[in-house]
Amino acid sequence: MTSTVLSPLSPRITGFPFPFRTDTYRYSTNVEAARSPVATEAGGWGSGILDVDDEYAAELAARERILAADPSRLTVLPHMRPACWDALRTLLRELADLHPDAMELRRDGNHGDRFVWRNDLLGIEQRFRDGDDDSLPRGPLGFLGSQIQDDIVLLDQRDGSLWADAGLVTFAADWSLRFDVGMRFLEVHGPVPRVHEEGIISRAERFLMRLEPGQEYRRTNWTMSVDRRLDQSTETYPEWGRDRRLVAGAPADELANRLQLRVEVQHLIRLGASGAVLFLIRTYMLSLAELAQVPAWRARFGRVLAELPEDMAEYKGLTRFRRAAADWLLTS
Structure with a gap:
């Protein structure tokens, strides 16, 4: 009797945050405590706020x-400048804790407001003065975006609402920071079907407004x-929309290799x-094709x-190809 030897899964698969816990999906807040490791059939994810993986340098180069x-x-x-500096300090410390052998945030001499950031993974050492936007390339939020793979949005709380008043977003899934900046949280989510009728977004906003300093939560979202x-x-x-139309009629192997399950891990x-x-x-x-390696x-x-x-399916832009994708996954 011979045994089948399975090829080892790639790190991209073993660390993938597969988002589905049942065979159906509906919108929900699906919020849970951050830093809670999640075991999956392929490996696991979620032990930290930030994740530096094999795509680190390539994704930061793409952002640039x-x-x-x-x-x-x-x-x-x-009015969001203080929040940008707050985010920078918070996440540079997080990175340094995550990779103490390669990253460090330290004070520069005896100056209480001057710091040195070292990132050996990128080969940089940057000096800056806390609160001085000109001491960092593209200011605090721009510099932060050059060190982490996440997109960043900062929400201000005032007048009984949250407002999306600052951000660095280069990897959006069919939305625009340029359009959304300065909008209320409820307005940003205006186009999403079902969520307003079911009260999901208003509940999410109330939850976020009750967060205490230092509290950390996460959720997942997905599309294709x-x-x-x-x-x-x-x-x-115009550069990527046409691909949805063209791939719909592609042969099965091409469809499986080109269509991607796209998952966002969102930290709050x-x-x-x-x-x-x-x-x-x-x-x-x-x-x-990669996902199919995990039955x-x-x-x-x-x-x-x-x-x-x-x-x-229409809101997520899946209508043209989702039947073909489902058929390939279930019958191939």
């Missing part, structure tokens, strides 16, 4: 190219995309000094796609 071509992807309303293209912002729709943190809510969005992608994932995602209500 996007910002150079479109500086509006980094927008900060004037064609090819491993992180930048799917509204501004670049109340910053201590500024009181702003830090909203981090880390995007992961796995092709159907439990293959079957579950196929059933989710087959059952997904039409209005939700």
Whole structure:
């Protein structure tokens, strides 16, 4: 009797945050405590706030190219400067704790407001003065975005609402920071089907406004995309929108290799000094062919796609290819 030897799974698969716990999907707040490790059929994820993986340098280089071509992807309303510095200090310390052998944030001599940031993974050492925007390339939020793979949105709380008043977003999934900045939390989520009728967004906003300084939560969100293209912002729709149409009629093998399950791990943190809510969005992608290497994932995602209500499939941009994707996952 011979045994089948399975090839080891790639780190991209073993660390993937597969988001489905049942065979159906509906919108929900699905919020849980951050830093809670999640075991999956392939490995696990979720032990920390930030995740530095094999795509680190490549994704940060992609962000740099996007910002150079479109500086509006980094927008900060004037009153949010303290929150940007708060976010920078918080997450540089987080990075240093995560990789103490390669990263360090230390005071520069005897100056209480001067710091040195070292990141050996990128080969940089940056000196800056706390609160001085000109001491960092692109200011505190821009520099933070050059060190972490997450997109960043900062929410201000005033007048009984949350407002998306600052952000660095280069890897959006069919939305635009340029359009959304300065909008209320409820307005940002205006186009999402079902969530307002069911009160999901208003409950989420109330939850966020009750966060105490230092509290950390997370949730996942998902959609699908064609090819491993992180930048799917509204501004670049002409570049990626046509691929949804073209892939719909592709042969099965091409479909499986090009279609990606795109998952966002979103962290929600109340910053201590500024009181702003830090909203981090880390995007992961796995092709159907990669996902199929984990049989439990293959079957579950196929059933989710087959059952997904039409209005939700339309909002997520899946209508043209989701039946073909479900068929491939369930019958190939």
